[in-house]
Amino acid sequence: MAEQVYDVVIIGGGQASVPLAGSLAQAGRQVAVVERKHLGGSCVNFGCTPTKAVVASAKVAHQARRAAEYGLRIGAVDVDFAAVLERARRIVQNSRAGLDRRFEGSDNPRLVRGHARLAGRDGDLFRVEAGNEVLKSRQVVLNTGTRSSIPPLDGLDQVDYLDSENWLERPELPGHVVMIGGGYIALEMGQIYRRLGSNVTILERGERIASHEDEDVAAAIQNVLESEAISFAFNTDVQRVRKDDSGTTVSVDHAGSTRDIHASHLFVATGRQPNTDDLGLETVGVETTDHGIVGVDERLATSVAGIWCAGDIRGGPMFTHTSWDDYRVLASQIIGDGSRTTKRIIPYAIFTDPEVGRVGMTEREARQAHADVKVARVEMRDSSKAIERGETEGFIKVIVDAATDRLLGATVLAAEGSELVHMYIDLMNADAPYSVMRDAIHIHPTMAEHLQTAVTRLG
Ligand SMILES: Cc1cc2nc3c(=O)[nH]c(=O)nc-3n(C[C@H](O)[C@H](O)[C@H](O)COP(=O)(O)OP(=O)(O)OC[C@H]3O[C@@H](n4cnc5c(N)ncnc54)[C@H](O)[C@@H]3O)c2cc1C
Numbered sequence: 001m002a003e004q005v006y007d008v009v010i011i012g013g014g015q016a017s018v019p020l021a022g023s024l025a026q027a028g029r030q031v032a033v034v035e036r037k038h039l040g041g042s043c044v045n046f047g048c049t050p051t052k053a054v055v056a057s058a059k060v061a062h063q064a065r066r067a068a069e070y071g072l073r074i075g076a077v078d079v080d081f082a083a084v085l086e087r088a089r090r091i092v093q094n095s096r097a098g099l100d101r102r103f104e105g106s107d108n109p110r111l112v113r114g115h116a117r118l119a120g121r122d123g124d125l126f127r128v129e130a131g132n133e134v135l136k137s138r139q140v141v142l143n144t145g146t147r148s149s150i151p152p153l154d155g156l157d158q159v160d161y162l163d164s165e166n167w168l169e170r171p172e173l174p175g176h177v178v179m180i181g182g183g184y185i186a187l188e189m190g191q192i193y194r195r196l197g198s199n200v201t202i203l204e205r206g207e208r209i210a211s212h213e214d215e216d217v218a219a220a221i222q223n224v225l226e227s228e229a230i231s232f233a234f235n236t237d238v239q240r241v242r243k244d245d246s247g248t249t250v251s252v253d254h255a256g257s258t259r260d261i262h263a264s265h266l267f268v269a270t271g272r273q274p275n276t277d278d279l280g281l282e283t284v285g286v287e288t289t290d291h292g293i294v295g296v297d298e299r300l301a302t303s304v305a306g307i308w309c310a311g312d313i314r315g316g317p318m319f320t321h322t323s324w325d326d327y328r329v330l331a332s333q334i335i336g337d338g339s340r341t342t343k344r345i346i347p348y349a350i351f352t353d354p355e356v357g358r359v360g361m362t363e364r365e366a367r368q369a370h371a372d373v374k375v376a377r378v379e380m381r382d383s384s385k386a387i388e389r390g391e392t393e394g395f396i397k398v399i400v401d402a403a404t405d406r407l408l409g410a411t412v413l414a415a416e417g418s419e420l421v422h423m424y425i426d427l428m429n430a431d432a433p434y435s436v437m438r439d440a441i442h443i444h445p446t447m448a449e450h451l452q453t454a455v456t457r458l459g
Pocket residue numbers: 011012013014015016017034035036037038039040041042043044046047048049051114115116117143144145146164165185275278279310311312313318319320321323351
């Protein structure tokens with residue numbers, strides 16, 4: 001086996017690894033990235049990139065059906081699902097090719113193709129086996145991401161189901177897709193399928209969707225999706241699934257009685273699990289939790305000095321932008337002054353339409369954590385721009401610490417909510433009182449001015 005020594009080996013080509021590899025190499029470190037499939041990981045290849053491309057197609061179809069509301073006659077909408085997926089695949093391929101090009105002809109950082117596994121130590125160097133090579137390294141960064149978590153459901157191994165990784169490869173539009181799970185992937189994918197012409201049923205084990213959000217937010221998303229004829233079943237346990245003549249029969253238990261639902265397609269959206277079980281962590285003593293999450297401190301250091309961790313496998317919020325920011329934390333720790341840590345404000349979005357843009361605490365969390373909070377809520381139906389655009393669903397909720405006038409959290413459930421919420425994100429990062437936004441001049445008519453209206457209502 002060929003053996004080569006590096007300063008840093010990064011296992012997994014996820015969101016942190018490519019920019020981190022570039023920064024470390026620029027600072028003079030010898031760096032290798034090992035990727036077993038495609039650079040860009042979940043986000044580029046089957047997650048954020050293609051889902052948002054298909055969300056865009058689904059929105060065009062939806063708006064086209066509403067054309068008469070805008071005074072237009074355009075006839076029936078005819079969806080070419082294979083072409084919708086092909087558009088998304090092209091965007092994925094361009095993005096992936098851009099990442100590949102960064103390594104073309106490069107010895108540092110070097111890209112090694114293959115599955116990587118830690119294999120103990122050689123003196124003060126870690127051994128990493130990758131394909132038919134052994135890479136020895138002073139430091140190792142783990143950035144291996146997650147895969148679909150598939151429940152041990154009776155009959156599932158006999159059924160050709162969809163999940164968040166294979167959906168892009170299935171060119172046929174489902175007649176009726178039953179989704180197991182009511183998290184954000186199911187909500188986004190459910191609305192996509194519905195708008196492109198499928199019937200959609202979402203089965204949720206709990207009492208409501210979007211359990212991390214405030215109840216009013218979850219209820220509003222549910223209302224929107226129900227208004228588009230997506231069906232929900234709550235407190236529902238899937239007992240078994242069986243292949244039948246035209247798809248799958250899903251047997252569910254609800255309040256003690258069992259009923260069968262027929263699906264042309266089954267979509268399993270029951271969460272993600274970390275890719276840490278085949279990483280050789282035990283050979284060097286890296287500690288994980290029961291669920292395979294790697295334990296880290298706020299510097300992203302694991303329990304073993306010299307081994308660092310980035311992205312979804314370090315627990316906490318699982319988003320592309322958090323994994324990407326982990327690169328900045330690690331660059332600060334490995335080649336910088338160590339001042340950047342994971343003490344940070346983390347925003348996120350649910351890309352339904354309307355979108356949910358979120359930052360900071362929910363109202364429930366804020367009321368638990370702070371003695372005195374001020375909450376303001378404004379409806380999108382009162383925004384001039386939303387009325388003009390014909391997109392009046394949703395609301396804005398902003399929560400402030402009454403003692404300091406600092407924002408504790410905000411939700412923007414609106415068309416473009418994922419964009420609009422950045423005004424609140426920046427206000428929180430600036431640690432500025434809400435009066436800064438209240439007293440600014442915003443452009444009329446914009447959706448953004450309604451974010452100002454919300455803080456104005458705080459008093
Ligand atoms: C359907 C879907 C939609 C999503 N939409 C969004 C969104 O809109 N916005 C958002 O912020 N997040 C979204 N996410 C989440 C986002 O994709 C992840 O949070 C993000 O990709 C995590 O990045 P990561 O760096 O941890 O790892 P990943 O991006 O998963 O990359 C890990 C890489 O490591 C490789 N690997 C694993 N093990 C090994 C090994 N032993 N050896 C070599 N290589 C290995 C894998 O092949 C993979 O390429 C979505 C996820 C899904 C599934």
